[in-house]
Amino acid sequence: MRQYVGDNADAEPIIEPPLGTPWRFVGRQIERGYRLRFAGMAALMIGNASIDAFRPYVLGALVDGVNAVVNAGAGAEPVWLWFAALVATWVIAPQFGYAYSVYASRTMLMIRSRIYDEAFVWLLGHAPRFFLDETTGTLAHKVRQMGNATSGLIDIACSSFVRIATFLAMALWLTARSEPILILPTLAFIAVFIWVSVVFSRRCRPFAIAAAKTGSTQSGKLADAIFNWEAVLSFARCVFERRLIRPFTETEQDTVLQWRTELVKMRIVLNMSCVAYVAILSVGALDRTLAGSMGVGDFVAITTLGLLVSNWVASLGDAILVVQEQIGQLTDSLKTIAAPHEIADPPDAAPLAVTAGRIEFRDVTFAYPDHTPVFKQLSLDIRAGERIGLVGPSGAGKSTLIRLLRRQFDIQQGSILIDGQDVARAGWASIHRAIAEVPQAPGMFHRTVRDNIAYGRPDASDDEIVAAAKSAHCHDFIAARDKGYDAVVGEKGMKLSGGERQRVAIARAFLKDAPILILDEATSSLDSEAEAQIQDALMKLMAGRTVVAIAHRLSTIMSMDRIVVLDGGVIAERGTHAALLAADGIYARLWRRQAGGFM
Numbered sequence: 001m002r003q004y005v006g007d008n009a010d011a012e013p014i015i016e017p018p019l020g021t022p023w024r025f026v027g028r029q030i031e032r033g034y035r036l037r038f039a040g041m042a043a044l045m046i047g048n049a050s051i052d053a054f055r056p057y058v059l060g061a062l063v064d065g066v067n068a069v070v071n072a073g074a075g076a077e078p079v080w081l082w083f084a085a086l087v088a089t090w091v092i093a094p095q096f097g098y099a100y101s102v103y104a105s106r107t108m109l110m111i112r113s114r115i116y117d118e119a120f121v122w123l124l125g126h127a128p129r130f131f132l133d134e135t136t137g138t139l140a141h142k143v144r145q146m147g148n149a150t151s152g153l154i155d156i157a158c159s160s161f162v163r164i165a166t167f168l169a170m171a172l173w174l175t176a177r178s179e180p181i182l183i184l185p186t187l188a189f190i191a192v193f194i195w196v197s198v199v200f201s202r203r204c205r206p207f208a209i210a211a212a213k214t215g216s217t218q219s220g221k222l223a224d225a226i227f228n229w230e231a232v233l234s235f236a237r238c239v240f241e242r243r244l245i246r247p248f249t250e251t252e253q254d255t256v257l258q259w260r261t262e263l264v265k266m267r268i269v270l271n272m273s274c275v276a277y278v279a280i281l282s283v284g285a286l287d288r289t290l291a292g293s294m295g296v297g298d299f300v301a302i303t304t305l306g307l308l309v310s311n312w313v314a315s316l317g318d319a320i321l322v323v324q325e326q327i328g329q330l331t332d333s334l335k336t337i338a339a340p341h342e343i344a345d346p347p348d349a350a351p352l353a354v355t356a357g358r359i360e361f362r363d364v365t366f367a368y369p370d371h372t373p374v375f376k377q378l379s380l381d382i383r384a385g386e387r388i389g390l391v392g393p394s395g396a397g398k399s400t401l402i403r404l405l406r407r408q409f410d411i412q413q414g415s416i417l418i419d420g421q422d423v424a425r426a427g428w429a430s431i432h433r434a435i436a437e438v439p440q441a442p443g444m445f446h447r448t449v450r451d452n453i454a455y456g457r458p459d460a461s462d463d464e465i466v467a468a469a470k471s472a473h474c475h476d477f478i479a480a481r482d483k484g485y486d487a488v489v490g491e492k493g494m495k496l497s498g499g500e501r502q503r504v505a506i507a508r509a510f511l512k513d514a515p516i517l518i519l520d521e522a523t524s525s526l527d528s529e530a531e532a533q534i535q536d537a538l539m540k541l542m543a544g545r546t547v548v549a550i551a552h553r554l555s556t557i558m559s560m561d562r563i564v565v566l567d568g569g570v571i572a573e574r575g576t577h578a579a580l581l582a583a584d585g586i587y588a589r590l591w592r593r594q595a596g597g598f599m
Contacts, residue, residue, distance in 0.1 A: 022330040026153050029111055037107045041100060041158040048096035049163040053170035053305065055089040060301030062086055067296055100159070108155055112147035119143045119337050125428075127342040128408045129369075134336065137223020138216050142333040145212070149326035149333070156326075160319040164312050171309050178298040182284050186309070189277040193313055196273065197320060200266035204320075207259030208328030214252040216332055221245050230494070263321050267314075274310035281306040343410055345427050352426040354419050354434045356384035357515040357546035359405065365413035366404060374400050375569045377414065384419075387547040389557030391587065392566035398550045401566070402518055405548070407431055418516070436514035440521035442505030444493025449478050450485040452493070452504055456512030468510035472537050474503035506534065510541055517542060519549035522556075554591055563587065 030038045062082040068074035120143055131139075168190055175183045225232060225241045232241055285302045288294040359382040367373045374397050382388055390398045403409055404416060407423045416423045423431055436456065444452055453468060454460045460468075465485065469475040477500055481487040493501045502522065509517065522538060535556075551557045558577045565573035565580070565587050573585050580587035 022149075022153070022327045022334065025330065025334060026150050029115065029150055030154065034107065034111060037103075037110075038154065038158070041104050041107060041154075042162045044096050044100040044103060045158050045162045046166050048093050048100065049166035050170060051089050051093040051096070052308065053167050053174070055086065055093075056301040056304035056308065057174050058082060058085045058089060059304060060295075060297035060299075062297070063300045064295055064297030104155055104158065108151035111154065112151045115147040115150055116143060119146050119333075122341075123337055125341050125344075126339070128403070129342060130339070135220035135224050136227065138220030139337070140223070141216050141219040142337050145216070145329040146333040146337060149330040152326045153323065153330070156319050156323055160316060164316060167309055167312055171305050174305060175302055178302060179285070179288055179294055182281060182288075182302060185277055185280045185284065186306075189273060189309075189313075192273045193270065193316075196266060196269050197316075200262060200269075201320065201324065204259060204262045204266070204324045205327065207255060207262060208324040209331050210328075211252065211255045211259050211325070212328035212332040214248065214255050215329075216336075218245065218248045218252050221248055227491075259324070260321075263324070266320070270316070271314055274314050278303075278306045278310045343407060343428065346425060349425060349427045352418060352421055352423070352430040352434050354515045356419050358382065358384040358417075358419055359516070359546060359548075360417040361401075361404075361414070362417065363414040364404065364411050364416060366400070366409065366411045373569065375404075375411075378569070378571065380564065380571065382546060382548065385544060385546055387542055387549070387561045389560040389563040390548060390550045390566060391552070391554060391557070391563060391590065392572070393590075396566040397569045398566055399520070402520065402548065402550065405518075406435060434514055435516045435518060436509040436512040437518040437520065438502070438505050438509050438522040442493075442501050442508075444489050444496070444501055444504070446488065446491045448483075448486050448488055449481075449504065452489060453485075453507045453511060456508055456514075460511055464511060465507075468507040469504075471510045471540060472503045472507035473534055474500065474507055477503075503534065506537060506541065510537075515545055517545045517547045519547065519551075521550060521552060554587075554594055 062079065062085075065074075065079040065082050069076050069079055123139060123143060168186070171186055172183050175186060222245060225245065232238060282303045285294065285299045289296060289299040359380075361378055361380040363377045363379055364375050365377055366375045378401075390401065392398055400409075404411060405418075405423070407416075407426075407428060410424065418426075418431075418434065445455070450462075450465055453465050457464075462485075466475060469478055469485075478485055478487070487495075489495050489501075489504075493504070496504065506522065519538070522534075539559075547560075549557050549560065557563060560577070562574060563577060563580055564571055565585070567586055573580055573583065573587055575583070581591060582588075
């Protein structure tokens with residue numbers, strides 16, 4: 001057995017909690033290393049919009065030049081120069097757009113990848129209770145929502161809002177150069193646009209948030225049914241599941257419909273504002289042109305510019321639709337994923353250093369959040385290298401005691417020490433690295449057998465992996481498969497039998513080689529012959545380690561150094577197998593039941 005001393009894994013960069021409102025969250029992503037990239041994206045959009053906005057002015061000058069040639073016999077050279085300038089706007093403006101697409105795509109991918117990474121790490125840092133309240137599909141959906149929504153909002157901020165702001169600024173400047181009085185319709189239009197956007201955004205946001213929430217719920221229900229496909233098929237419940245999910249689909253449909261109805265109303269108001277703006281601007285320009293105070297070229301320039309501005313503003317309805325949708329998704333995701341961690345390392349937390357493996361429960365008092373009491377001033381001293389068995393009726397607190405040791409819940413009073421170190425003051429990850437566990441229902445990844453065995457020590461060599469598999473008596477069935485250790489075990493390890501999954505979990509514990517070992521019904525999925533084979537392996541695995549074994553089949557813990565009987569959250573009995581039988585208490589009663597055929 002290797003001695004465990006806190007390693008460099010505890011020195012990984014700390015992930016900041018993704019807290020705050022959606023816009024604050026987006027702003028923080030930009031601030032953390034992407035300000036220059038955001039500025040570059042905005043600059044490319046400003047260049048694109050400025051050239052597009054300048055095109056009507058060039059077109060107006062071209063019209064004036066053509067009139068001068070036709071009506072006054074002026075030279076044609078200026079006309080060709082203005083025509084070349086017009087062609088240049090056609091060529092250059094799209095280049096800014098293409099450059100923006102490439103630059104923005106790379107930036108958005110970088111931001112999205114970082115958010116995925118950090119949100120994933122923050123998500124896995126939640127306490128077990130968090131995962132009991134959420135479905136796997138919902139959580140995965142919300143992690144992706146965070147990255148997609150944030151990158152989408154940044155993209156729209158540049159590609160739509162920066163572009164429109166540039167267009168409006170250019171429109172005001174160019175209009176003021178030709179006829180200052182005509183900037184009034186543009187200013188009025190900007191005011192109306194801002195007012196409409198604010199009013200309808202406030203009305204749309206609750207619907208967008210509700211739509212995101214119902215969408216996440218629906219995804220979670222779908223994933224839950226798919227994840228449990230075996231139960232669905234075995235009970236012939238396909239139609240039942242469809243009917244169960246349908247109300248959530250209909251709720252999402254109704255919510256999205258309400259949201260889109262509000263957005264259609266906003267588009268109608270914006271469209272009417274655009275028509276009024278272009279009409280007023282064109283009438284004013286036409287009146288001054290007919291009066292001779294403004295040239296035909298200026299009329300063409302101002303009218304064309306007004307049409308472009310109105311078209312872009314009208315397209316903002318679609319942009320605002322996307323913005324509201326993504327704000328709703330980001331709000332929904334932040335509310336769940338970014339919730340504060342129930343169990344967090346204290347600021348002065350140090351890596352747990354385990355050299356012997358002594359475990360002490362000192363006056364531990366613990367109750368669940370609903371105030372259901374479990375332990376009251378429980379004390380238990382497990383010597384370094386001692387092997388103890390935990391037994392007792394269901395609900396006695398056996399599994400809870402193990403979870404407290406791993407600090408998956410925080411106790412209300414008392415302390416839990418490993419080699420004299422309070423687990424409440426130690427780094428959470430280091431606690432888990434010091435403990436190897438063989439659970440009753442071992443978790444398996446949809447990966448190769450090799451990956452599943454080496455999960456506790458990814459740097460293990462192939463020889464070490466094979467040695468661990470042989471020790472756990474699973475090498476033979478692995479080698480018999482077509483791809484051997486490269487065979488994929490399927491989701492939840494469904495391509496393996498229950499006993500095979502249990503042996504892979506035991507091999508994983510062999511390879512992890514931690515000083516503390518927890519066995520939670522480690523042979524429960526094995527037949528009698530396989531159990532006999534594996535008991536020798538478990539005895540070898542337990543050698544030199546501190547062992548806590550939960551067992552309902554008492555025959556599996558007869559050889560333990562000490563057996564602790566829990567009942568109603570207290571230690572009712574403790575001693576060796578022989579001593580407890582002689583005491584003729586709870587343990588002896590359980591033993592007689594199993595020996596009488598109730599195993």
